[in-house]
Amino acid sequence: MVHGIDVSAFQSSSYGTDGLSFVFIKATEGRSYVNPRLSAQTKTARDAGLVVGFYHFLWPGNLTAQAEYFLQHAPEKAGDILAVDWETTGEGTHASNAEKDRFIRKLKELRPHNRVVLYANRDFWLNVDTTSYAGDGLWIADYVTAGKPRITAKWRFHQYSSEPHDKDVADFASTAALREWAKGT
Numbered sequence: 001m002v003h004g005i006d007v008s009a010f011q012s013s014s015y016g017t018d019g020l021s022f023v024f025i026k027a028t029e030g031r032s033y034v035n036p037r038l039s040a041q042t043k044t045a046r047d048a049g050l051v052v053g054f055y056h057f058l059w060p061g062n063l064t065a066q067a068e069y070f071l072q073h074a075p076e077k078a079g080d081i082l083a084v085d086w087e088t089t090g091e092g093t094h095a096s097n098a099e100k101d102r103f104i105r106k107l108k109e110l111r112p113h114n115r116v117v118l119y120a121n122r123d124f125w126l127n128v129d130t131t132s133y134a135g136d137g138l139w140i141a142d143y144v145t146a147g148k149p150r151i152t153a154k155w156r157f158h159q160y161s162s163e164p165h166d167k168d169v170a171d172f173a174s175t176a177a178l179r180e181w182a183k184g185t
């Protein structure tokens with residue numbers, strides 16, 4: 001397995017990259033929020049040679065508009081990964097299964113050369129999800145031993161800790177293998 005982190009506006013633009021193979025950076029949320037550190041955090045990742053992913057925090061409704069908004073702000077580069085963050089919003093709502101699935105499909109339609117993955121916590125995956133559709137792979141959050149999420153579904157990324165920041169592993173033998181998968185080859 002290879003190690004990575006995910007960052008948002010809560011983390012520094014010059015986060016540490018030692019020992020990391022990848023980073024997921026929050027790009028957008030809904031149709032009105034853009035991470036103010038997106039450009040600087042992306043530069044940090046690219047300067048370190050990491051595989052880069054961008055994620056969108058999905059809200060219910062206006063899926064095409066949300067997808068277009070996300071892709072307006074997430075840099076378009078071959079080998080980058082796109083992720084859909086599917087969880088409860090600050091208002092206590094969440095996108096439905098059908099909305100989550102349509103959003104992933106819309107991203108794949110609009111950026112056919114980028115991998116698209118679904119981020120969900122264990123509770124959402126086991127108790128809210130009814131379709132098991134995760135695009136090109138599941139990024140599961142379950143705060144247990146790295147690489148041992150308590151699910152039976154195949155996963156690509158595992159967020160296993162939030163201390164002192166979100167830590168992840170990817171189910172790939174090497175950074176090169178992750179990079180090849182991300183390129184879609």
